Amino acid sequence: METFQPFLNFFAAQKAVIGYCLMAVITVGGEHLFSVVSFDCPCSKENFEYGMTFLLGPAALLLILGLFFCGGSTPNVAAKGMQMAKKEDCKIFVRACIAPVIWLCASLLDGTFYECAASGMKANSLNETEDCLQELVKLPCDESNGKERILRFKAHAQMRAWFLIIGAAIVFSCVKFCSQDNNVQRMYKKHYARELRERFDAFVVEKASKMAERQIQRIKKDTLNWKTILLQQSA
Structure with missing residues (x-):
């Protein structure tokens, strides 16, 4: 090799x-x-x-x-x-x-x-x-x-x-x-682009996780409300 x-x-x-x-x-x-x-x-x-x-x-x-x-x-x-x-x-x-x-x-x-x-x-x-x-x-x-x-x-x-x-x-x-560009500029642009992409991906994952958590809480709340309504109707 x-x-x-x-x-x-x-x-x-x-x-x-x-x-x-x-x-x-x-x-x-x-x-x-x-x-x-x-x-x-x-x-x-x-x-x-x-x-x-x-x-x-x-x-x-x-x-x-x-x-x-x-x-x-x-x-x-x-x-x-x-x-x-x-x-x-x-x-x-x-x-x-x-x-x-x-x-x-x-x-x-x-x-x-x-x-x-x-x-x-x-x-x-x-x-x-x-x-x-x-x-x-x-x-x-x-x-x-x-x-x-x-x-x-x-x-x-x-x-x-x-x-x-x-x-x-x-x-x-x-x-x-x-x-x-010289070597320093190329290295700076390369690391800058990689750092920017990594930080942006982390931000997107965090934002998506928070939005998914809020959506799950809303679904749980709606489910509990429907269960309460069904119990009241059956009574």
Whole structure:
């Protein structure tokens, strides 16, 4: 067991990084599976709506789930003060944005959703003949007739993906740098949260015990009153 102790200590110290890496792998794999199995561009004027739904819909869902799980896993910030609560809320929101950003980056680098959406957007915005519009919306289904335009769509998607990656890296780095605490502060927050939770649990147990005792006394009193009434009626 002592042989594996350094590895266990390493995984315990880097559990957040390992968790984010696993989340990234699962998100990228899910995006690829989604694009292969579920996505089928209609090749009509609804291309834009269909492509943007697959691009932004799962990202919005991941953001909601991230806010739910990240918010539920953090200690109660109501008793930490306004400044600490705001900082904690900011960190929760940033952590919740990781999965949606990974989804958007993976989707844009792949380009499948963006190609479908871009063909529909161009068809709705260009003042072209009906034949040209029909040819444009059918590009995702027949790439041989417009390979250059499809490559242009994919290049635009990948450029936007790299802009998003760079912007997200800058934002996450700034938040990490601004919220970085030293060992003393982390130890203080850890012990403070544990002490607060223990005292609150003790208070709740004591309060619940007193309320239960009062309720039992009330039930006993009501029972005695009913017994008195029944005896008087039987007499």
